[in-house]
Amino acid sequence: MSTASVPLPGWISYGVIPLINLVIAFFFSGLVVWLIGENPFEALKYLIDGALGRGDAIGFTLFYATSFIFTGLSVAVAFHAGLFNIGAEGQAYVGGLGAALVALALDRYVPWYVTMPFAVIGAAVFGAAWAFIPAWLQAKRGSHIVITTIMFNFIGAALMVYLLVHVLIVPGKMAPETRTFLPGGQLPKLDWLMAIFGLKLGPAPFNVSFIIALVMCFLVWLLIWRTRFGYEMRTLGISPSAAVYAGIPYVRTVIIAMLISGGLAGMMSLNAVMGASARLQVEFVGGAGFVGIAVSLMGRSHPVGIILAALLFGILYQGGGDLSFEMPNITRDMIVVIQGLVILFAGALEYMLRPVMVRIYQQFAGRKSASQKLAGT
Amino acid sequence: MSLDNDKKPAIELVGIDKRFGAVHANRDINLTVAKGSIHGIIGENGAGKSTLMSILYGFYQADAGEIRISGAPVAIRDSQTAISAGIGMVHQHFMLVEDFTVLENVMLGAEGGQLLRRGVASARKELKRLETDYGLDVDPDALIEELPVGSQQRVEILKALYRGAEILILDEPTGVLTPAEADHLFRILQVLRDQGKTIILITHKLREIMAITDTVSVMRRGEMVATRKTKETTVEELAELMVGRRVLLRVEKGEANPGAPLLSVRNLTVKDGRGVTMVDDVSFDVHAGEIVGIAGVAGNGQSELLEAIAGIRKPFSGDILIDGKPVAGVDPARLRALGLAHIPEDRHHMGLVLKFEEYENSILGYHRDPRYGRGGLLDLDAIRKDAEEKIAKYDIRPPNPRLKTANFSGGNQQKIVVAREIERDPKMLLVGQPTRGVDIGAIEFIHRRIVEMRDAGKAVLLVSVELDEIRALSDRILVMFAGKVVGEKTPDAGEQTLGLMMAGIAA
Ligand SMILES: Nc1ncnc2c1ncn2[C@@H]1O[C@H](COP(=O)(O)OP(=O)(O)OP(=O)(O)O)[C@@H](O)[C@H]1O
Ligand SMILES: [Mg+2]
Numbered sequence: 001m002s003t004a005s006v007p008l009p010g011w012i013s014y015g016v017i018p019l020i021n022l023v024i025a026f027f028f029s030g031l032v033v034w035l036i037g038e039n040p041f042e043a044l045k046y047l048i049d050g051a052l053g054r055g056d057a058i059g060f061t062l063f064y065a066t067s068f069i070f071t072g073l074s075v076a077v078a079f080h081a082g083l084f085n086i087g088a089e090g091q092a093y094v095g096g097l098g099a100a101l102v103a104l105a106l107d108r109y110v111p112w113y114v115t116m117p118f119a120v121i122g123a124a125v126f127g128a129a130w131a132f133i134p135a136w137l138q139a140k141r142g143s144h145i146v147i148t149t150i151m152f153n154f155i156g157a158a159l160m161v162y163l164l165v166h167v168l169i170v171p172g173k174m175a176p177e178t179r180t181f182l183p184g185g186q187l188p189k190l191d192w193l194m195a196i197f198g199l200k201l202g203p204a205p206f207n208v209s210f211i212i213a214l215v216m217c218f219l220v221w222l223l224i225w226r227t228r229f230g231y232e233m234r235t236l237g238i239s240p241s242a243a244v245y246a247g248i249p250y251v252r253t254v255i256i257a258m259l260i261s262g263g264l265a266g267m268m269s270l271n272a273v274m275g276a277s278a279r280l281q282v283e284f285v286g287g288a289g290f291v292g293i294a295v296s297l298m299g300r301s302h303p304v305g306i307i308l309a310a311l312l313f314g315i316l317y318q319g320g321g322d323l324s325f326e327m328p329n330i331t332r333d334m335i336v337v338i339q340g341l342v343i344l345f346a347g348a349l350e351y352m353l354r355p356v357m358v359r360i361y362q363q364f365a366g367r368k369s370a371s372q373k374l375a376g377t
Numbered sequence: 378m379s380l381d382n383d384k385k386p387a388i389e390l391v392g393i394d395k396r397f398g399a400v401h402a403n404r405d406i407n408l409t410v411a412k413g414s415i416h417g418i419i420g421e422n423g424a425g426k427s428t429l430m431s432i433l434y435g436f437y438q439a440d441a442g443e444i445r446i447s448g449a450p451v452a453i454r455d456s457q458t459a460i461s462a463g464i465g466m467v468h469q470h471f472m473l474v475e476d477f478t479v480l481e482n483v484m485l486g487a488e489g490g491q492l493l494r495r496g497v498a499s500a501r502k503e504l505k506r507l508e509t510d511y512g513l514d515v516d517p518d519a520l521i522e523e524l525p526v527g528s529q530q531r532v533e534i535l536k537a538l539y540r541g542a543e544i545l546i547l548d549e550p551t552g553v554l555t556p557a558e559a560d561h562l563f564r565i566l567q568v569l570r571d572q573g574k575t576i577i578l579i580t581h582k583l584r585e586i587m588a589i590t591d592t593v594s595v596m597r598r599g600e601m602v603a604t605r606k607t608k609e610t611t612v613e614e615l616a617e618l619m620v621g622r623r624v625l626l627r628v629e630k631g632e633a634n635p636g637a638p639l640l641s642v643r644n645l646t647v648k649d650g651r652g653v654t655m656v657d658d659v660s661f662d663v664h665a666g667e668i669v670g671i672a673g674v675a676g677n678g679q680s681e682l683l684e685a686i687a688g689i690r691k692p693f694s695g696d697i698l699i700d701g702k703p704v705a706g707v708d709p710a711r712l713r714a715l716g717l718a719h720i721p722e723d724r725h726h727m728g729l730v731l732k733f734e735e736y737e738n739s740i741l742g743y744h745r746d747p748r749y750g751r752g753g754l755l756d757l758d759a760i761r762k763d764a765e766e767k768i769a770k771y772d773i774r775p776p777n778p779r780l781k782t783a784n785f786s787g788g789n790q791q792k793i794v795v796a797r798e799i800e801r802d803p804k805m806l807l808v809g810q811p812t813r814g815v816d817i818g819a820i821e822f823i824h825r826r827i828v829e830m831r832d833a834g835k836a837v838l839l840v841s842v843e844l845d846e847i848r849a850l851s852d853r854i855l856v857m858f859a860g861k862v863v864g865e866k867t868p869d870a871g872e873q874t875l876g877l878m879m880a881g882i883a884a
Contacts, residue, residue, distance in 0.1 A: 227753045231737070231744050238732050244689055245719070245727035246742040247710025359454075363438070 025345035029338040050322020051315040059204025065314030069213040070268035071292025074261045076301035081257035082237035087149025088265035089289025090156030091127040095266020096273045098126030100280035107185025127266015128259040135258030139251040177281040187275040207275030217303035294343040385448035387412040387575035393442035402428040404599040415576045417586040420596030421816040422788025423774040434466045435459040465537025466546045473521045480517040527558030544575045583612045620818040630828045633852040636665035639836035645695035647685045655681040657860035663836040670839045670851030678860040679840045687719040688712045718798040722809030728794040736764035736778035767796040787814040805836045
């Protein structure tokens, strides 16, 4: 038997335990850094400095975090319906096509804020479309969604390379990418937001998609915990047999949940394609879809948790880049190792400390209620 | 072991106290269990019986109090220490690996060394010994999933004995057993006691308490209110001690007033996942204003019949008619809209999502109802208010719609389901094992509700493995055996007659 069903107050489950996990992860990362002969404290200083030290550093951190929020939400929505969507990477990639087509079509004629809603829809529809086939296969044929979404990542990548090399490429150019969008097809930077805090954004591509991401966080929260469909998704995700009993249609629920999930992943492209590079390029997703899995796991599939986890990974991404620049011994691969440790301790091993915490808490709470009793008599 | 030691009680609980937030589950409990006795513990749903046993088994920590085993104080920090103190527990929901054999399950966690082979051989020998000593017959090489529930339970007992249990705790062991299996279990328990083991038995069935225990303790609202020698007490006294008032042990009901048939089943055949025929060409009607009971030993097709009517299982052939309209194969949501409510047999699997808060479960299946929201949005205030009303009306404890459903006691979980389905005021009610794990006060309450439904002109179809329950509630009884309806009787048919029919011996 375990202590799994012993209730712990929220501030321990969602505050203390993740924090301790993070400290452990950093401790082991420090150990690795120390083993390769660098000073872990200095490394940490470079990491933090590189991620949060200057205005543009923060801008880059938030830019990465924006992408991770989208993909994190994507994974979380599917997860609530009991589906493990590994395909956010491919859905974001194909979503980029939707965003780019809208931007290419409208950027000449209208300002960005007119283009934006259409681009959001375009990115979401294309991302959703890429999730539809695996969803349909799962719902109708029972093909496991983990396998099919992985396959669709590869197919999506091949498709996008083909389109960029043969169809969307600017004639006469070498680079497999679309033409640069005019300002009417770009999402403006949020330098005014940074200015409020007295920071200068500099070259960092932190842009309006961040606000879209926050809106999506709210909408996802609303969807999961305040709508009938969210209720159906959660029922199916926790207890498929209860869902059958309740008359919740499996096929419809699976497909809609995956469409929403794919749509959210697709929106990640707004940030990279329309916010940063102003053109569609090969491999612009850069692993954000996979990071989304970790972000969702760490954030317990809750939008607030996802925002926090996305910020953490944004810091690791941005700060890690700086760190490997300052300490050449610590290569990019080392940064991946550190990220892996964070995922391991804060995500996969999230329950490792639970029994210990339960014991400490029970002793503490026991003493408290005993003393209350004494005071009462 | 010295004689002196033998006289010491097996277990002494002194001043055990436990709170879960606002719920005071155990209040200053004192309990002494004599060595070599069967000690019954009874009490209403939520009285704190399972909590007390969980403390003894190290699953929870008491806030205050002491546990003494054979006179010596023991700090039971987890189930590991409980096991080494000689305490074994048979859980109501079995903790067995379905696709392991009996032997593998018994050894699990006590494999003895790195090399499996030696462990297997000695485990097999030990198992053999336990079997012959205690009459615990199960095939050590059978797969768990292929065993009937009664045998699975015996495996749980073997597991505990294999780990050297001297004290055995059984929490509502008969809830899932057929009467014959329950008898078998009790014979085993008696043998165990005669060999010097100590047994704590929690049950809601006073008949069982009277039949098998030596001593019985009564809990009420977290307190230990009485302990009696079983020989010196009566069912009536125990019931009153439990509930704090006199309880009606029989259902009061007048004559039925059957109207037109509301629910008809015609030549229904249902197969399970492997293509085995579970329901075989069954036909019957349930009229408005009557209760039709389906009697039968568990596993003779009643569950599949109920699920087919509820739209959960696709029938293989035949018709189901509601108000004359064919509905075979229609999904549960549409059936609910047609006025069909369903209290499922297995609340943990179907009737409830245990991780949900109580109020969320109070709308399961009715979550699309306009009263619970506008458009696609849920109106949480309305849902919680509705849940609170049901909690008050059905005396669900603790009265907190925000509590996670898993943290309600078993009987209170059942009341959540019953309240949800009955309060919808359906036209037809399917009821599976409505009082499994429910205390006598609540049984009285639920039975009365079901009879009220009948008197209000609803059609009620009742499936239960409790023959007493079927006979007390039904206006007509259909007996099922091997997937077929083998006969129809009135409730005054003798237990003997029905028993023979259920065994497939007489029609
Ligand atoms: N983990 C928990 N968190 C909060 N409350 C709990 C928890 N476990 C039990 N409770 C509460 O403690 C009380 C006692 O529950 P317990 O399960 O011991 O009752 P019980 O006597 O076994 O009832 P039943 O006969 O229905 O099984 C109940 O009110 C229950 O809701
Ligand atoms: Mg209990």
